[in-house]
Amino acid sequence: MDQSSREPALKADAFTQLRLLDLQEQDTRLGQLSHRRSHLPDAARLADLNVQLSRVDDEVVAAQTIASDLEREQDRAERDVATVVERMQRDQQLLDSGTIADPRQLQSLQAELESLVRRRSDLEDVELEIMERVDGASAAVAVLTQQRTDLAVERDEVAAAVAAQQSEIDAERAEVEQVRAQIAAELPADLLALYDKIRADHGGVGAAPLHRGSCQGCHLALPPNEIEEIRAAAVDAVLRCEECRRILVRTPESGL
Ligand SMILES: [Zn+2]
Structure with missing residues (x-):
């Protein structure tokens, strides 16, 4: 993983990584609400x-x-x-x-x-x-x-x-923002900063689950060698999709 080696390797336990998906859910809702409000x-x-x-x-x-x-x-x-x-x-x-x-x-x-x-x-x-x-x-x-x-x-x-x-x-937005703030407060600052940066650069999606071998950020199936690398990676390693560079979160449905 040459690209990720240029960035500091982040670590976060599995629960924290899953909370990142909860945060993404709130941000996605906020994005939908903004879109609805302006349309x-x-x-x-x-x-x-x-x-x-x-x-x-x-x-x-x-x-x-x-x-x-x-x-x-x-x-x-x-x-x-x-x-x-x-x-x-x-x-x-x-x-x-x-x-x-x-x-x-x-x-x-x-x-x-x-x-x-x-x-x-x-x-x-x-x-x-x-x-x-x-x-x-x-x-x-x-x-x-x-x-x-x-x-x-x-x-x-x-x-x-x-x-x-x-x-x-x-x-509705105020409610979602409150939930978001609660989740964000639980997350380590460096992980949150990385997520926010990626989210800003990638159409509002900073973290995506790996679902049955596919990144749900870019919806592409990961190549077998990458799946192998993920299988070998430590549980607390923060992974990135090689294709879209979003934070890739492992879940029980990841197909690993
Ligand atoms: Zn991706």
Whole structure:
């Protein structure tokens, strides 16, 4: 075993080595819990709802801008009509007062009145058209605002569900972490350090049982010469898989 000779040979009794497998079990559970926490289906839905909500928010603002622009346009059209009506009333009063005797002046005043009537009619058409557009824009704002309200309700529900799922996982994780800490406290520091280092470098698995001649870390069958070496090794020798370098723990099911 050339590779292992470069590292200090560790010794640990059989029971301690089996406890390392218990520790691995807790770490595997912690890894699964972390994965579950970061892959909650509702969290993906929540992110999607937040995107939709932000899009509808923008749409509401855009629709409100269109509506308020049209309302200003409507005000302007109303003022234009009022100005013409005032002018017509002034002209009509002047006509009715009988103070204008000059026929040419009278004719010109009547012509202006007729032109003002046409102008008022045109401006009222414009005003009517704008009012219809204001109604359409207000309806669009109402529809979008309702959509936003509905989405916000759904988002809040899903957010609450995600928070509940997360806190459930966190509670489970706290329990597992407690068990892990108890097991870790029983193990010698050098063995624990080696296990943690291998675990960090090998996808969360630092120790694996030898099961019927196969390493359960890399799931490869050990070659016969290696099995022979393991048979010959001392009970308290800490073994490593030649293939994956994980700590290989002998159990009654190892097939030795
Ligand atoms: Zn292996």
